[in-house]
Amino acid sequence: MSCVDTVMELRSVSYQYLGRFPALDGVSFTVGRGERVALLGANGCGKSTVLKVLDGLVFPDRGSYDAFAVPVTEDALEDDQFVTAFRSRVGFVFQNSDAQVFSPTVREEVAFGPLQMGLDSPDVERRVDDVLAMLEIAHLADRAPHQLSGGQKKRVAVASVLVMNPEVLLFDEPTAALDPRAQQWLVALIAELHASGKTIIIATHDLDRLEAIADRCIVFSEDHELVADGPTRAILDDVALLQRVNLVHDHAHVHAQEPAHRHLHGRGHHQLAG
Ligand SMILES: Nc1ncnc2c1ncn2[C@@H]1O[C@H](COP(=O)(O)OP(=O)(O)OP(=O)(O)O)[C@@H](O)[C@H]1O
Ligand SMILES: [Mg+2]
Known part of the structure; x- marks a missing residue:
């Protein structure tokens, strides 16, 4: 039984694309x-x-996924009421902003979600204006999203998610392809969202900014298994683990206790103390 504070729970989730390209193998974790x-x-x-999986875009071949203590299944997401509630509670900023922006103008792009939700126009306008100001893109409101720079598109994608005021935010490689100033801005924004009580899950291989964006890390091996789950500091200090999953090179860390090649084919679940 999951505790009250659990917002998402994966139990032994396995998934293969097209039934033959393995992507996840027996993955279990909960997020509070x-x-x-x-x-x-x-x-x-x-x-x-x-x-x-967490956004209900693909469904486990084996295992199960619950969000807010309710199973998220293909059937459940066919229910209009369920899908509307789920989409308003969970927001996803894609790895590739081009896959996320499609409206003729930035304003319409950001208004799309709230209009889908059935909010009335004045309310939508107010929300859109607030979010455009917050993300410092009010001056881009009438531009075509697909003509913007990568960093500007990323801001629009983040705006179109934040305008829904979701409880859970999923970010896929949020700082990739951003210049240093924009990366700094996004890291600060994530900190602000965290401080305001949002649940945040971020896919990344940016080890340098890890401590600024996450308190806990879940580590996956190249054979798609969850191999570690623990506090960020403990994960960063586990050089052997990072080498084993090919997140750092052998020569990059001269203080490693053992050569990385000994770990390359090792398995086992590191449970790190909290
Ligand atoms: N649409 C797809 N069709 C077939 N296989 C896919 C598809 N998307 C992903 N895969 C495969 O599933 C596995 C996991 O892919 P996934 O995109 O989840 O990895 P990732 O950890 O996000 O990688 P990256 O760091 O490159 O973004 C990979 O082996 C990939 O080739
Ligand atoms: Mg990816």
Whole structure:
């Protein structure tokens, strides 16, 4: 039985794309309200797939996923009432903003979700204005989103998610392709959202900013298994683990206790003390 504070729970989730490309293998974890969690692992380990499961975009082949203590299944998401509630509580900022922006103008893009929710026009306008101001993109309101720069598109994508005021925010590689100033801005925004009580789950391989964006890390191996789940500091200090999942190179950490190659094919679940 899950406790009151559990917002999301994956139980032994396995998933293969098209029934033959493995992406997740027996993954279990829970996320509590207000937590700030990073999903870590090398390219192709399954981070984006976890976020897609959490957003109800793909469904486990085996195992189960509950959000807010309710099973999230294909059937459940066919129910209009359920899908509207779920979509308003969970927001997803994609890895690739081009896949997320499609409206003729930034204003329409950001208004799309609230209008879908059935909010009336004055309320939508007010929300959109607030979010555009908050993300410092009011001056882009009448521009075409697909013509904006990568960093501007990212802000629009974040705006279109925040305008819904979701409880849970899923970010896929949020700082990738942003310049240093924009990265700093996004890290600060994530901290602010966390402080305001949001639950935040971020897929990343940016180890440098990890402590600024997450208190807990869930680590995936290249064979799509969850291999560690613990406080960010403990994960960062576990050089052998980071080498084993190919997040750091052998030569990058001269203080490693053992050469990385000994760990490459090792398995086992590191349970790190909280
Ligand atoms: N649409 C798809 N069709 C087939 N296989 C896919 C698809 N999307 C992902 N995969 C495969 O699933 C596995 C996990 O992919 P996923 O995108 O979740 O990894 P990731 O950890 O997010 O990687 P990255 O760091 O490169 O973003 C990979 O082996 C990938 O090739
Ligand atoms: Mg990814």
